[in-house]
Amino acid sequence: MTTPAPAPQPQISPDEFRQRAQLIEAEVGNVIVGQRDLVRQVVVTLLAGGNALLEGVPGLAKTTLVRTLADVIDCSFSRIQFTPDLMPADIIGTTLISEDAQGRKAFRFERGPIFANMVLADEINRATPKTQSALLEAMQEHTVSVAKTIHQLDRPFFVLATQNPLEMEGTYPLPEAQLDRFFFKVNVTFPTAAELVEIAQRTTGARRPQTRHVASGAMIVEMQELARTVPIASHVLAYAARLITATHPGGKETPSITRQYVRYGASPRGMQAIILAGKIMALLDGRFNVAFADLKAAAMPTLRHRVVLNFEAQAEGISSDEVVKGVLEAVKE
Amino acid sequence: MALSPHDSVRRRLGPMGLRLRLGDALLFASRTLWAGAVGFALIALAGRLMPIISLRLWACAPLMIWVLIVLGYALLVPLPLRRVAQRVDILLDLRERLSTALELQQQQARDPLSQRQQEDAGLIAHTLRASQLPLRFDRTWLLWSLAPLAVGIALLALPNPQDTVIAQRQAVQSALAQTDQQLAQLAQELAKNAELSPADLERLQQQLAALRESLRRNPGDTQEALADLSAAEARLRQQLDPNADARRAALEQMARSLESISGRQPSQRPNLGQASQDLQQLAQQLAQMTPEQRQQLAQQLAQQATQQADSNQQLAQSLSNAASALRNGDTQAAAQQLQQASQNVQQAQQDLANQQATQQSLAQMQGARQQIAQAGTSQSVGSSQAPSQGQQAGTSQPVGSPQAPSQGQQGAGNQQGSSAAAQQPGGGGSTAPNLGQGQSSSSGNINPNRPAGQGQGHGSAGMVYQPFTPSGQSGTPDFVPGQQGQGGQSQSQQGQNTMPGANNPSVVPYEQIYPEYAQAASEALDRGYIPPHLKDFVRRYFSQLEP
Structure with missing residues (x-):
């Protein structure tokens, strides 16, 4: 029987946690009209250190949400558009032969888009299961194994995948093992008429909504640690x-x-x-x-x-x- | 001194636990009341179908049991503090603050978030009051419970026909207890009777004991008690010798004759023991007698032998042999026969004592049977008593019938006799004590059994015997008209009655009706229907009535 090592006490207080989370939600809410539940659930997933699967028709601001969230918490963001011909190497990266200044050649790992704090896997069900599975290790272990080398992903790491429930032809439904890796599956609902008007006002005017950084990646990690206590x-x-x-x-x-x-x-x-x-x-x-x-x-x-x-x-x-x-x-x- | 968050939580949870118990008990009570109410209604209903003593108490028993169960539930069902906290959290929507704080305290968690949680729970607990916890009832079940309760109350409140049955049973039980005492006294009296042989005494006492035992086991059932008594009577009656009176009369006659022979004045009721001694004395005196005296004695003995021939053949044989021996001059043989006759008399005396004791027991049982029959019917027929004044609906007796109704106008002052004679549906006992007790406003000793005699009737109201009907059918009150007084009119008249068949009063001449009653009484005497100790009374009564 092993005794778990005592976790380091988080520096952030519960009140600060709440305030910071509310700030993140508020900033995201400046860009995303309505969808409060969606925003809340995505934030919860982020603070839990998990990954979310968003299911909704196109045009519901799924990509905007992830991009905005990345902006708000001042984290790196990458987007992967899943297609049937997408290969795992396109996600996790590949090993290249590179030549240094002295003319010596060596293998160099070129990081893929998975190496970001926030990854948007857009229309994940359009890629083949092989490619989908390339995300498994990253999502669960926060590592990427390439040619006997394990690459640690930066924290926080957050995969937000989307899938379209309508266009099922030519798609590859996610296997149960893959689905189980997603902390939340969030159904993105269509906005109401009032929300549509608000969306139109915000996005078709001269001024584009601006966001500010209200948190950092380190802060998110601290919040994740506090949540577990x-x-x-x-x-x-x-x-x-x-x-x-x-x-x-x-x-x-x-x-x-x-x-x-x-x-x-x-x-x-x-x-x-x-x-x-x-x-x-x-x-x-x-x-x-x-x-x-x-x-x-x-x-x-x-x-x-x-x-x-x-x-x-x-x-x-x-x-x-x-x-x-x-x-x-x-x-x- | 400020309380710690943990103490604050614990202190608040105490009264809340009591409040929860109260609420649980009320909820449980409202959901289970129907069971007690249904039991209550069922027992109340059963009380209308069968006699139940202390019905109200029994009907309330399910409700009392229900109350006890509810109390037991409220007091005994465990409700630990942790469970109280969990329930308070849910009921007051405290989002599991109290239960979590209690658990963290038990785990002695010291991390900052756990301490903050306990502080938060302490603050919340400080604002709590036990009265905030709602007391809940299950109205649906409660309303359903009201229906059987209302039915049960109505069943108890409305007049219950079984009350009469219960009163009757209690009266019967009282009569049974009285009968038991009387039988015990009788057994004691029999034990003191020296004339009874031990075997006869034991047999009688066994029968009395068996009867007492069966009566003791009787829960108040009239029919069963009467059946037991009738069975006991039948057993005793089998032991009765129908010729006992004749034997006694013959023996008494012989005893008087022996008293004359012995030179004593014949007594009204001679002693049979003395007669036995007289025979022994005669046997001893034979040798000193002259031949003429012996012949005379032989003649008397032969005469007595003839008289005893029908009732006591052995005694008759002994007397006859003694007479023959005396005529033949064989004094020794005559003395032996007289000794034998003396023993026969002693045996006859024992037999008669046994018969008397049997008759006494029989009479006691008959009296008890009447008593129980009256107890069994007096309550139930309270409202159906035969109306006085001869208003027996549709049963007007034919004029001149010996079973004429018991009421007749009597006396010169139109005093209307009234009797409380009730119809006796069972037992068939005599209603004699009630008969003829006319209520008269006139002064003087008026015999209600006597017809109107211009106020000159005399005599006292006596018992009139009514034959017992073994089948248990209703006895019909009998009326024996009184003796005609001077200037009186012999009549037997029914009371005023507007019912059909009772419009015309019956008028029957006394001379015409008397022989029928006398004949009936004579038959009753011969058949043994009349208790032995009343036979003389009946005889004297009818002899006084003779015109």
């Missing part, structure tokens, strides 16, 4: 575990909707995600402990892509959101 009561933790169990069709407390429509439930990584998201939401709410409400708020974006539906659900048009909703109603506090 938020206490959670054992019965709240047990509730999270029961939520995860309830997504599995063979569990004791499994609700009927799960038994009927779910093929596989959420993984333990899903539980980690829901708890971590709950901690951040508690801090954003000005509290110092995780509540049931935090877990419930985090349940949908953390579980919807981790619940694998069966054929019956697909035949009846049952979405994973409905299943997660049924699980939340069935599992009592």
Whole structure:
């Protein structure tokens, strides 16, 4: 049995955490009209050190959101447009033969776009599974292995992938293992009419909205460390575990909707995600402990892509959101 | 001194735990009241279908049990502080602040965020009041519970026909207890009876004990008690000798004769023991008698033998043999036969004592049966008593019937006799004590059994025997008209009645009705329906009534 080493105490206070997060949201909100939930969930993912999968039709400011976020936290940003002919080397980089001033030739690793604090994997489902898998190590381990060399990615590292739910022809749906790496899956909804008017006013006028740096990468890392120290009561933790169990069709407390429509439930990584998201939401709410409400708020974006539906659900048009909703109603506090 | 956040949380959670217990108990009570209420209503309903003593108490029993369960639930169900904190968090939407703080304190967490959390929880707890916790009722279940409660209350409040049955049973039980005492006294009296043989005494006492035991086990059922008594009576009746009176009369006659022979004045009720001694004395005196005296004695003995022939053949044989021996001059054989006759008399005396004890027991049982029958019916027929003044609906007796109604106008002052004689649906006991007790406003001793005699009737109201109906059918009150007084009119008249068949009062001459009653009484005496100790009374009564 190994004893975990004590984590260094974060320098940032909970109040500062909240203020800084609110500032980030506010700055992003200066550019992104509406979409408060989207912004909140993306910020939560960032502060959790995770990766987000945004699903929505084109033109909903997904790229703008990531770019703005990178500007606001003063981090490097790169965008990868996934296409069927995109190769892994196009993402992680490649080894080149280079010649120095003395004329000596040597192999040199040329970093790919993955080496950035914030990576936008646009339309990720258009690349082949081989290329998609190139992101796995980076997303989970924050490292890139090339020719026996492991390259550490800078912190914070944040992959924000998008996919279009409409144009499914010629796409490669993400495998479950890949999906499980995403902390949140966020459904980007279409803006309301009022928001559309606001969008038009902001983007078609002479003045373009400007953002300012309200945080830094180091600050984000400190915030990530603080978020992990938020206490959670054992019965709240047990509730999270029961939520995860309830997504599995063979569990004791499994609700009927799960038994009927779910093929596989959420993984333990899903539980980690829901708890971590709950901690951040508690801090954003000005509290110092995780509540049931935090877990419930985090349940949908953390579980919807981790619940694998069966054929019956697909035949009846049952979405994973409905299943997660049924699980939340069935599992009592 | 300021409280630490942890103490503040704990201090607030104490009263909140009590409040939660109260709320839980109320919720539990509102959800489970239906069970007690249904039990209450069912017992109240059962009380209308069967007699239940202390029905209200029994009906309330489910509710009392329900109260106890609710109290037990409120007091005994464990509610640890941690659980209180969790529930308060949920009820007051405290976002798990208190429960987390309590747990962090137990874990002794010292990191800054944990301390901030506990401080935050302490501040929140400081603002909490137990009254903020809502007391909840389940209105739906509560409303459903009201229906059986209302039904049960209505069933208890409305008049219950089983109350009469219960009162009747209690009266029967009281009568049974009284009967038990009487039977115990009878057993003691029998034990003191020296004339009874031990075997007879034991047999009688066993029968009485068996009867007492069966009556003790009786829960108040009239029919069962009457059946037990009837069975016991039947057993005793089988032991009765129908010729006992004749035997006694013959023996008493012989005893008087022996008293005459012995030179004593014949007594009204001679002692049979003395008769036995007289026979022994005669046996001893035979040798000193002259031949003429012996012949005379032989003649008397032969005469007594003839009289005893029907009732006591052994005694008759002994007496006859003694007479023959005396005629033949064989004094020794005559003395032996007289000794034998003396023993026969002693045996007969024991038999008669046994018969008397049996009759006494029988009479006691008959009295008890009447008592129980009256107790069993007096309550239930309280509202259906035969109306006085002869208003027996649709049962007007034919004129001149020996079963004429019990009421008749009597006395010169139109005093209307009234009787409380009730219809006896079971038992068939005599209602004699109630018969003929006319209520008269006139002064003087008026015999209600006597017809109007211009105010000159005399005599006292006596018991009129009514034959027992073994089948248990209702006995019909009998009326025996009184003796005609001077200048009186012999009549038996029904009371005023507007019912059909009762419009015309019956007028029957006394001379015409008397023989029928006398005949009925004679038959009753012969059939053994009348308790032995009342036979003389009946005989004297009818002899006084003779025109």
